[in-house]
Amino acid sequence: MMNAACEVCEFNTASDLKKLGGISGKYDYTIALAGNPNTGKSTVFNALTGLRQHTGNWPGKTVTRAEGSFSYRDKTFKLVDLPGTYSLMSDSEDEEVARDFVLFGKPDVTVVVVDAARLERNLSLVLQILEITTNTVLCLNLMDEARRHGIAIDLRTLSRDLEIPVIATSARSKEGISELITAIHTMATHGNTVKKHLLTDIPDDTGEAIEELTANLQRLDPDLPNTRWIALRLLENDQGIIRALQQGNTAPGLHSELDDILNKAKNYRSSLDGHYQDDIAEAMYSKAARLVKDSVSGNASQRAFRMDRAIDNIVTHRIWGFPIMFLLLGAVLWTTIIGANYPSQMLSTLLLDTLYPWLKNGAETLHFPWWLSGFLIDGVYLATAWVIAVMLPPMAIFFPLFTLLEDFGYLPRVAFNLDRVFKTSGAHGKQALTMSMGFGCNAAGVVATRIINSPREKLIAIITNNFSLCNGRWPTQILIATIFIGVLVPKPWSGTVSVLAVVGIVVLGIAFTFFTSWLLSRTLLKGKSSFFTLELPPYRPPKVWQTLYTSLIDRTLIVLWRAVIFAAPAGAVIWLISNMIIGDQSLALWLIHGLDPAGLFIGLNGVILLAYIVAIPANEIVIPTILMLTTMVIGTTTLGAGAGVLFEGSETEISALLQAGGWTTLTAVNLMLFSLLHNPCSTTIYTIYKETGSRKWTVVATLLPIVYGVLVCLAVTLIWHALS
Amino acid sequence: MKHLGLLQKGETAVISGILHNCPAEIRQRLLDLGFVKGTRVRIENISPLKDPVAYRIHHTQISLRREDASYIEIEINENEE
Ligand SMILES: Nc1nc2c(ncn2[C@@H]2O[C@H](COP(=O)(O)OP(=O)(O)O)[C@@H](O)[C@H]2O)c(=O)[nH]1
Ligand SMILES: [Mg+2]
Numbered sequence: 001m002m003n004a005a006c007e008v009c010e011f012n013t014a015s016d017l018k019k020l021g022g023i024s025g026k027y028d029y030t031i032a033l034a035g036n037p038n039t040g041k042s043t044v045f046n047a048l049t050g051l052r053q054h055t056g057n058w059p060g061k062t063v064t065r066a067e068g069s070f071s072y073r074d075k076t077f078k079l080v081d082l083p084g085t086y087s088l089m090s091d092s093e094d095e096e097v098a099r100d101f102v103l104f105g106k107p108d109v110t111v112v113v114v115d116a117a118r119l120e121r122n123l124s125l126v127l128q129i130l131e132i133t134t135n136t137v138l139c140l141n142l143m144d145e146a147r148r149h150g151i152a153i154d155l156r157t158l159s160r161d162l163e164i165p166v167i168a169t170s171a172r173s174k175e176g177i178s179e180l181i182t183a184i185h186t187m188a189t190h191g192n193t194v195k196k197h198l199l200t201d202i203p204d205d206t207g208e209a210i211e212e213l214t215a216n217l218q219r220l221d222p223d224l225p226n227t228r229w230i231a232l233r234l235l236e237n238d239q240g241i242i243r244a245l246q247q248g249n250t251a252p253g254l255h256s257e258l259d260d261i262l263n264k265a266k267n268y269r270s271s272l273d274g275h276y277q278d279d280i281a282e283a284m285y286s287k288a289a290r291l292v293k294d295s296v297s298g299n300a301s302q303r304a305f306r307m308d309r310a311i312d313n314i315v316t317h318r319i320w321g322f323p324i325m326f327l328l329l330g331a332v333l334w335t336t337i338i339g340a341n342y343p344s345q346m347l348s349t350l351l352l353d354t355l356y357p358w359l360k361n362g363a364e365t366l367h368f369p370w371w372l373s374g375f376l377i378d379g380v381y382l383a384t385a386w387v388i389a390v391m392l393p394p395m396a397i398f399f400p401l402f403t404l405l406e407d408f409g410y411l412p413r414v415a416f417n418l419d420r421v422f423k424t425s426g427a428h429g430k431q432a433l434t435m436s437m438g439f440g441c442n443a444a445g446v447v448a449t450r451i452i453n454s455p456r457e458k459l460i461a462i463i464t465n466n467f468s469l470c471n472g473r474w475p476t477q478i479l480i481a482t483i484f485i486g487v488l489v490p491k492p493w494s495g496t497v498s499v500l501a502v503v504g505i506v507v508l509g510i511a512f513t514f515f516t517s518w519l520l521s522r523t524l525l526k527g528k529s530s531f532f533t534l535e536l537p538p539y540r541p542p543k544v545w546q547t548l549y550t551s552l553i554d555r556t557l558i559v560l561w562r563a564v565i566f567a568a569p570a571g572a573v574i575w576l577i578s579n580m581i582i583g584d585q586s587l588a589l590w591l592i593h594g595l596d597p598a599g600l601f602i603g604l605n606g607v608i609l610l611a612y613i614v615a616i617p618a619n620e621i622v623i624p625t626i627l628m629l630t631t632m633v634i635g636t637t638t639l640g641a642g643a644g645v646l647f648e649g650s651e652t653e654i655s656a657l658l659q660a661g662g663w664t665t666l667t668a669v670n671l672m673l674f675s676l677l678h679n680p681c682s683t684t685i686y687t688i689y690k691e692t693g694s695r696k697w698t699v700v701a702t703l704l705p706i707v708y709g710v711l712v713c714l715a716v717t718l719i720w721h722a723l724s
Numbered sequence: 725m726k727h728l729g730l731l732q733k734g735e736t737a738v739i740s741g742i743l744h745n746c747p748a749e750i751r752q753r754l755l756d757l758g759f760v761k762g763t764r765v766r767i768e769n770i771s772p773l774k775d776p777v778a779y780r781i782h783h784t785q786i787s788l789r790r791e792d793a794s795y796i797e798i799e800i801n802e803n804e805e
Contacts, residue, residue: 087756092749121758121782278742281755285763285782312769312778321772416787420773423789429776531750531792533757536769536778536785 027069027078029188032107034098034129036122037084038537039115040141042066043171045081048181052550056406064450065097072181077188080107088128089280091238094453102129103226104244109187111180113139116146116153116168117538119296123288124281126162131229134192136164137183144170145540149305150298158295163194172543206279209235209268216261234265235276308539315410321417328410329506332401334499337478340393347392351385375575383571386624387563390475395559398471399440400551407542411436415534423529425514426521428457430534431464435513438468439506442684446691454530462688463701464516466680467509472619476675477502479623483655484668501672509676512708524700566618566682574614574625578632592633602710603670603717605662607633612674617682622675627654630661666720670713677709728759728779729794733767737798746795758782759796 033041042055049068066081082098102110112129114122119140129136140153159166165183169176202210213231217224224230233241245258269276315324359381363373405411411433419429430452438445445465452458469477481501486494521527577588588610596606611625634657658667679702680688689698731737741761742751758781759765768785769778778787 087752090749090752090756092753118783121784124756124758277748277751277755278760282760282762285758285760309768316769316771316778318770318772416769416771416776416778417773419787419789420771420775423775531753532776532787532789533753533792534776534787535757536787 026076028075029108030078030080030105031184031188032080032082032101032105032110033113034082034102034110034125035084035113035139036086036115036125037535039084039113039122040171041084041113042081044111044113044139044141044169044177044180045079047171047174047177049079052554056403056411064447065101070181072185075185075188077184080105085125087125088132089236089277091240092453093455094451100240103132103229107133108135109184110136111139111184112136113141113171115142116140117142117149117151119153120285120288120292123291124284127284127287130162130164131232132226134164134194135187136192137180137187138162138164138166139180140166140168141171143168143175144173145538152297154295154297158291161291161294164192202283203279206235206272206276209265209272209276213261213265213268216264220257220261231265232280234262235269235272237265237269305538311539312413312536315413316417325414325417326503326507328405330499330503332398332405333503333506335401336394336398336474337499337502339397343393343396344389347389348385351389352382356382356385371579374579375572379571379573379575380568381571383567383574383621383624384563387567387618387620388559390623391472391563391620392556392559394474395471396552396556399554400548402436402440403547403551404542404544407540407547409537409539412534412536416536419532419534421514422517423532425518426457426527426529427460427464427517428452428454428529429532431457431461431513431517434461434465435468435510438465438470440471442466442468442470442680443687446684446687449691456525456527457530459525459692459697460517460520462691463520463697463704464513466684466701466705467512467516467676469506469509469676470619470681472681473675474502475620476623477505477672479651479654480668480672480675483651483658484663484665487655488665505672505676508673512677516704562618562683567621570614570617570621570625574628577614578628586632588629588632592629601717602713603666603720604674604713605667607661608667608671608674612678616679619675619681627657630657634660666717670716673712673716674709677705677712679703679706726798726800727794728765728788728796728798729790731765731767731793731798731800733770736764736766736801738801739763739765740797740799743795743797750792750795754792754796757786764801765798 033045035041040055045066045068046052046055048070050070051066051068064083067078068081069076069078071077080101082101083095085095085098087095088099088102101107110129110133112122112126114126126136126138138158140155140158146153153168155166155168165187167176167180167183169180171177210228210231213234214228217227217230230241230245242262246255314320317324356377359377360373363377368376414436415429415432418432422429422431431449433451434445434448436445437448442465445468446462449458449461449465452461478498481498482494485501486498489497521529574588577591578586580587582590591610592606594606595609599605599607599609607626607629610629611622614625615622679685685698685702688701689695692698692701726737727743728737728739739759739761742754742759746754763781765779765781767777768780769787771777771787776787776789777793778785779793
């Protein structure tokens with residue numbers, strides 16, 4: 001085994017390796033990273049490029065192509081990390097990105113990353129790729145796991161049988177990466193001289209059809225690459241390939257001959273009566289089984305997975321499965337809520353109590369006009385500082401915890417448990433995964449819906465993602481729950497009751513997800529739940545410290561970026577509307593008074609509505625905006641710092657202020673409900689538009705939650721008044 | 725003749741094919757996942773609401789809904805545990 005000191009030694013090949021990260025430019029070679037889902041492609045990608053592409057122990061973690069680069073021995077390599085795929089034979093949407101790149105992207109080298117402990121399943125894809133190109137390197141990853149399971153693989157034999165280089169790696173600990181680089185380099189510069197086809201077990205009639213079509217295609221155009229693969233695809237009536245052939249990939253004079261070939265393929269298809277599909281798949285799996293028999297010893301299927309089975313028996317248990325799910329959700333929320341308190345306080349002391357007066361004084365010393373210092377410091381700076389103080393700690397706690405669960409392999413089990421419920425509501429089981437992602441960030445959840453193969457169910461998942469309470473909305477929930485709901489019960493219980501109130505909102509959001517999925521399946525998006533297949537990956541002990549560290553850095557950067565992009569302009573707007581005087585009062589007051597009747601009617605008020613309008617770019621500034629606007633409305637107060645100035649105060653101060661502003665328990669409950677049920681933030685709306693490419697669905701996804709919010713708040717208000 | 729949807733926990737079966745009436749899209753996905761003739765399959769886990777079911781096949785766990793599993797023909801292997 002390679003030890004760590006060697007990996008960093010100057011004499012190691014790895015020291016020739018320059019990690020260029022995401023820098024773009026011209027490259028000598030393009031390398032594709034392909035493989036089944038969850039085999040460590042992204043981890044290999046990260047090890048090679050030094051980037052931090054997200055990895056995770058569930059199929060579908062990578063949904064888009066990621067590109068990076070490295071250079072080695074004066075050559076530069078562009079590396080493309082592809083989403084996982086089981087096969088190149090289907091025309092399913094979730095595997096499209098990978099399939100198209102392997103087939104049409106013309107990579108110089110294709111690195112197939114496979115799971116060493118589950119070689120048999122993985123080899124089927126390897127064999128398909130070898131049909132297309134033999135400029136392939138096999139990366140036998142997860143060797144540490146295979147060893148732990150007592151599986152030994154004879155690399156020499158496997159490499160001889162497949163006639164390609166085979167490199168053993170454990171990408172997470174960077175073992176074998178330097179050998180992989182050398183192999184990529186050699187393959188890129190020299191190519192593979194062997195061009196033999198390995199798929200030989202195809203039954204006669206199917207085999208003959210393939211031979212005949214291949215010969216025809218070669219005669220049609222001697223320069224056509226991969227004729228055998230194209231023949232296979234023509235037999236299966238692959239429209240993409242047919243289109244590619246018809247459009248310019250053949251000389252113009254040959255159209256009638258191409259039509260002959262297509263007709264021939266069609267005839268074969270009907271005479272083979274559908275079994276060619278099965279024939280080819282069987283040929284592939286029996287070849288894989290023989291390869292495994294030759295080179296793998298120590299079958300781990302019984303012994304080594306006992307641990308996995310034990311865990312599965314608990315987390316998917318008939319009785320305990322669901323309680324455990326809610327308990328884990330509760331534990332993550334609780335840790336986030338409790339843990340975020342202290343760093344939040346520290347940040348706000350630093351940014352708001354210390355830095356803010358200092359900046360104000362500085363501006364005064366420099367004789368800034370009042371409007372300039374107001375605009376820049378009270379408007380832009382304060383909003384940005386607020387977002388950082390309020391958002392950074394919970395995000396920095398929630399996401400690493402979530403990543404740990406994800407790395408462990410728990411998320412696919414959630415989908416497994418919940419599929420039945422999603423099916424009943426006409427949606428896809430994998431929506432459980434995108435819903436979970438939404439608890440972190442709705443925009444991320446919307447992007448993740450690409451793992452859902454049916455367009456109808458994907459749309460449902462996109463539209464309902466907003467009902468997963470995202471991180472930006474928790475601070476609002478927590479604060480309001482603490483100062484209005486927690487105080488309704490005796491002191492020792494108030495903490496627990498506050499957490500329960502927030503969990504209640506989260507569960508209500510899940511209920512709305514199911515309800516809306518059901519509603520859409522019966523109205524705008526009529527249809528039944530399509531088929532569902534999901535691999536349950538093995539449990540993998542997460543690398544705790546590494547995960548915490550990288551996840552923390554990532555989140556910090558994202559929050560800071562959001563603060564600058566979204567909160568700063570919002571801060572500017574708040575300051576402007578509060579200081580632009582029209583007639584006898586500020587624009588903000590005009591707006592608040594205008595919105596008040598509607599707001600009060602549904603148990604909120606004008607301040608809250610205006611705050612939600614201003615906060616469309618970033619939900620995290622709702623509370624500070626509400627506080628600032630309330631101060632302005634009630635006029636005199638000890639708290640607050642003037643028009644358009646965001647501020648923070650202790651919980652008692654805030655509570656007193658809001659009560660002076662006319663708030664009751666009803667207002668608080670409704671605010672919590674409205675925070676769950678209102679339009680998605682602008683980033684999410686934009687992401688929805690990008691993913692759906694449709695204005696109509698973007699509008700539906702934006703307005704539907706507002707309609708819910710208004711109706712629910714109204715209903716609660718009416719019931720409340722009826723009862724009291 | 726039996727289909728995979730009828731397999732009981734604890735039984736081992738060998739796949740004998742995919743039924744003719746299986747929609748092309750589902751057939752291809754099942755084949756891609758290794759539900760091909762001659763493959764051994766066992767129930768590994770049943771979800772709390774009884775559906776879907778996780779099968780052990782080619783040393784991995786794949787979960788299918790019962791209605792989709794019923795497209796897969798099997799022969800039950802009586803001799804094994
Ligand atoms: N033990 C171990 N785990 C690994 C190794 N490579 C990747 N992983 C883990 O396997 C999971 C899947 O990795 P990822 O790179 O996201 O796979 P992808 O879906 O193929 O891109 C993650 O939890 C990784 O941390 C390895 O060599 N050893
Ligand atoms: Mg990946």
